[in-house]
Amino acid sequence: MAGSEYMVPGFRSAAAAAGLKKHGGLDLGLIVSDEPAGAAGVFTTNRVRAAPVVLSQEHIIRGEARAILANAGCANACTGTPGLEDARKTADAAGKALGVQPEEVLVASTGVIGARLDVDGITGALPGLVAGLSEEDLPRVAEAVMTTDSFPKLSRFDGSAGGRPYRIVGIAKGAGMIMPDMATMLSFVLTDAGISSLDLKKSVIQAADATFNRITVDGDTSTNDTVFALASGRAGTGGIAGKDLAGFREGLCRVMEELAVMIVRDGEGATRVVHVLVQGAGTAEEASQAARTVANSNLVKTAVCGRDPNWGRIMAALGRSGVSMEEGSVDIRINDVEIVENGLGKGAQAEKAAAAVMAGEETIHLTIHLHQGEHEDRVTTCDLTQEYVAINADYRT
Amino acid sequence: MAGSEYMVPGFRSAAAAAGLKKHGGLDLGLIVSDEPAGAAGVFTTNRVRAAPVVLSQEHIIRGEARAILANAGCANACTGTPGLEDARKTADAAGKALGVQPEEVLVASTGVIGARLDVDGITGALPGLVAGLSEEDLPRVAEAVMTTDSFPKLSRFDGSAGGRPYRIVGIAKGAGMIMPDMATMLSFVLTDAGISSLDLKKSVIQAADATFNRITVDGDTSTNDTVFALASGRAGTGGIAGKDLAGFREGLCRVMEELAVMIVRDGEGATRVVHVLVQGAGTAEEASQAARTVANSNLVKTAVCGRDPNWGRIMAALGRSGVSMEEGSVDIRINDVEIVENGLGKGAQAEKAAAAVMAGEETIHLTIHLHQGEHEDRVTTCDLTQEYVAINADYRT
Numbered sequence: 170m171a172g173s174e175y176m177v178p179g180f181r182s183a184a185a186a187a188g189l190k191k192h193g194g195l196d197l198g199l200i201v202s203d204e205p206a207g208a209a210g211v212f213t214t215n216r217v218r219a220a221p222v223v224l225s226q227e228h229i230i231r232g233e234a235r236a237i238l239a240n241a242g243c244a245n246a247c248t249g250t251p252g253l254e255d256a257r258k259t260a261d262a263a264g265k266a267l268g269v270q271p272e273e274v275l276v277a278s279t280g281v282i283g284a285r286l287d288v289d290g291i292t293g294a295l296p297g298l299v300a301g302l303s304e305e306d307l308p309r310v311a312e313a314v315m316t317t318d319s320f321p322k323l324s325r326f327d328g329s330a331g332g333r334p335y336r337i338v339g340i341a342k343g344a345g346m347i348m349p350d351m352a353t354m355l356s357f358v359l360t361d362a363g364i365s366s367l368d369l370k371k372s373v374i375q376a377a378d379a380t381f382n383r384i385t386v387d388g389d390t391s392t393n394d395t396v397f398a399l400a401s402g403r404a405g406t407g408g409i410a411g412k413d414l415a416g417f418r419e420g421l422c423r424v425m426e427e428l429a430v431m432i433v434r435d436g437e438g439a440t441r442v443v444h445v446l447v448q449g450a451g452t453a454e455e456a457s458q459a460a461r462t463v464a465n466s467n468l469v470k471t472a473v474c475g476r477d478p479n480w481g482r483i484m485a486a487l488g489r490s491g492v493s494m495e496e497g498s499v500d501i502r503i504n505d506v507e508i509v510e511n512g513l514g515k516g517a518q519a520e521k522a523a524a525a526v527m528a529g530e531e532t533i534h535l536t537i538h539l540h541q542g543e544h545e546d547r548v549t550t551c552d553l554t555q556e557y558v559a560i561n562a563d564y565r566t
Numbered sequence: 567m568a569g570s571e572y573m574v575p576g577f578r579s580a581a582a583a584a585g586l587k588k589h590g591g592l593d594l595g596l597i598v599s600d601e602p603a604g605a606a607g608v609f610t611t612n613r614v615r616a617a618p619v620v621l622s623q624e625h626i627i628r629g630e631a632r633a634i635l636a637n638a639g640c641a642n643a644c645t646g647t648p649g650l651e652d653a654r655k656t657a658d659a660a661g662k663a664l665g666v667q668p669e670e671v672l673v674a675s676t677g678v679i680g681a682r683l684d685v686d687g688i689t690g691a692l693p694g695l696v697a698g699l700s701e702e703d704l705p706r707v708a709e710a711v712m713t714t715d716s717f718p719k720l721s722r723f724d725g726s727a728g729g730r731p732y733r734i735v736g737i738a739k740g741a742g743m744i745m746p747d748m749a750t751m752l753s754f755v756l757t758d759a760g761i762s763s764l765d766l767k768k769s770v771i772q773a774a775d776a777t778f779n780r781i782t783v784d785g786d787t788s789t790n791d792t793v794f795a796l797a798s799g800r801a802g803t804g805g806i807a808g809k810d811l812a813g814f815r816e817g818l819c820r821v822m823e824e825l826a827v828m829i830v831r832d833g834e835g836a837t838r839v840v841h842v843l844v845q846g847a848g849t850a851e852e853a854s855q856a857a858r859t860v861a862n863s864n865l866v867k868t869a870v871c872g873r874d875p876n877w878g879r880i881m882a883a884l885g886r887s888g889v890s891m892e893e894g895s896v897d898i899r900i901n902d903v904e905i906v907e908n909g910l911g912k913g914a915q916a917e918k919a920a921a922a923v924m925a926g927e928e929t930i931h932l933t934i935h936l937h938q939g940e941h942e943d944r945v946t947t948c949d950l951t952q953e954y955v956a957i958n959a960d961y962r963t
Contacts (some may be wrong), residue, residue, distance in 0.1 A: 217885030282878025475959030480681025488614030
């Protein structure tokens with residue numbers, strides 16, 4: 170992966186092995202903005218918030234930041250007041266090493282819950298990180314924050330505003346919406362576009378809702394989920410507004426969508442990406458609720474694992490989702506194959522065709538029409554395999 | 567299993583192999599009451615209701631019934647108007663064979679969704695079933711309704727009312743709250759006690775809520791879930807009332823609880839039964855919601871499979887459950903081992919002790935105290951294993 174491909178003017182990065190991961194390797198990443206950058210964040214909705222989430226929510230209120238310090242190997246979650254102090258110490262040390270205020274440092278952690286952070290390991294690695302900062306090393310940060318991820322996740326969008334080109338680059342980690350002792354979803358997005366803090370915040374919330382909040386691997390939400398976006402303004406676009414702002418938002422969505430699908434594709438043990446699209450729902454909430462229920466059904470997910478077009482499980486999930494529906498009005502397609510019409514199966518021929526699609530395609534589209542109204546929504550998930558169970562049963566042992 | 571152990575005066579049963587199951591074996595059961603019996607039922611809350619559920623809800627309004635006809639191999643769900651006609655034909659045929667009204671026949675089905683019922687196979691087997699009715703053959707009915715179940719499930723309670731002994735016997739099938747193409751939860755409870763239809767109905771609803779509605783294997787709810795209770799009155803207890811009614815309800819709960827735990831123990835691929843008890847919740851609803859969220863978490867269930875006292879996953883599930891909680895107030899015990907106190911882990915020693923308990927005991931008690939109020943609730947589940955995925959991925963193939 171050529172680092173230059175992911176360069177964003179105004180930002181430098183570095184990664185190090187600080188001894189935080191059980192099996193070694195890069196585990197600490199630092200991203201620095203040469204000047205104060207516009208900053209926005211989206212955080213977990215879990216009531217159990219990890220210490221780095223609590224601290225970064227405090228720091229990001231300023232709407233500006235200079236650095237992101239992120240580690241894998243330890244989530245620093247369920248660690249109480251001492252854990253919050255630990256997070257604060259690492260932000261303080263990073264601020265000191267960079268010559269910026271501690272409040273200008275955002276922190277993120279992922280790894281084992283309940284264990285204390287190795288503050289000395291992190292502060293000890295900081296001088297080397299600062300000395301090694303490079304415009305080309307963002308991919309190494311993407312590698313450092315990996316846990317059960319099988320590949321680093323990066324995405325880029327090139328846009329233009331006010332006649333000036335700009336770039337949005339995002340990195341992410343995550344192979345489950347949650348695995349409290351190993352994973353979490355972290356994503357850091359950098360851009361050299363100029364954009365007001367308020368517009369950046371709105372754009373990030375909107376994009377996260379359309380992308381990261383519409384994927385699920387196991388229906389869980391981590392204590393550590395964090396999205397940071399930093400804007401350096403170095404592209405000279407000036408403050409993006411109007412149509413350019415719409416273009417920026419679309420670019421942000423594309424970057425986050427690509428990262429989101431990478432996370433699902435890398436879902437623990439996953440062999441198929443499944444896009445569940447619910448159409449014709451009575452309300453927007455019902456469309457979302459129906460899609461989410463189908464996407465989180467273990468029985469639907471194991472059927473996909475078995476390449477079995479078992480539409481009865483989809484019907485049953487819809488029936489228990491709590492949304493308005495009539496059995497006799499439901500249509501279901503698997504990719505291009507109509508498998509249910511008016512609530513009834515289309516027969517053995519259709520099932521055979523659908524099974525062939527599921528065996529042959531890595532991306533499955535389950536399209537459900539409820540014929541109750543005009544609303545639609547989608548959720549992307551993956552199949553549930555024996556490998557998922559093996560990963561999650563055996564990890565700490 | 568000695569059939570006489572499960573005899574209930576006033577009832578006779580029979581089972582047959584009607585060719586409905588793919589791999590053969592008993593698949594059709596008939597339970598007959600010599601006289602009209604008081605009857606009550608509890609049915610699935612899924613909006614997609616199988617034909618036998620629709621028909622039996624219609625029939626049971628009378629508060630009396632003479633027979634239950636139950637089959638495995640085909641759920642007769644998502645079969646539309648023709649499916650409802652099929653269910654009606656089998657009830658009609660059973661009524662004719664027994665010399666009773668069709669409305670006095672309750673029906674229940676479990677098996678593949680979307681497939682039409684083999685009406686001829688069932689009606690063809692009826693004369694043999696009626697000829698073979700015996701007081702001792704209830705265990706054979708329990709066997710006939712099995713799908714992925716690995717053992718038939720029967721439970722008995724002996725009580726007395728008005729100085730006269732009576733008996734409650736229940737059978738059940740189910741190895742998942744749902745597997746729409748193979749399983750479902752069915753339970754039939756017979757008693758010779760005398761009890762008014764209204765009291766029977768209230769008692770069954772209450773007992774089902776306390777037992778069957780508090781187990782989960784995979785968080786799903788079948789299209790076919792059905793509980794029937796029939797009371798013959800043959801024990802000569804007269805109409806049970808007052809303290810005797812409380813005793814009857816307790817007996818009913820005991821029978822259903824024993825069956826419910828058998829279902830979880832037989833959960834597909836399960837190696838551990840897990841009782842999740844949430845105490846100190848702010849409201850009854852929050853106690854239930856918190857227990858349900860923990861019990862349905864794939865990450866908690868895979869941790870149990872791995873004998874890993876991974877309390878971080880329990881904290882994270884509580885945090886996303888939507889109930890009022892403060893991280894620093896949560897206590898968690900695994901059987902007798904305190905593993906979390908005031909939101910913090912009790913250390914390596916405690917984890918080691920808890921891991922030993924999880925490895926050594928087949929029944930795991932996760933006791934969670936939220937310290938928010940006085941309400942408690944419990945949900946029983948099982949671990950999530952690779953075998954679960956194998957069963958559900960590979961079944962139809």
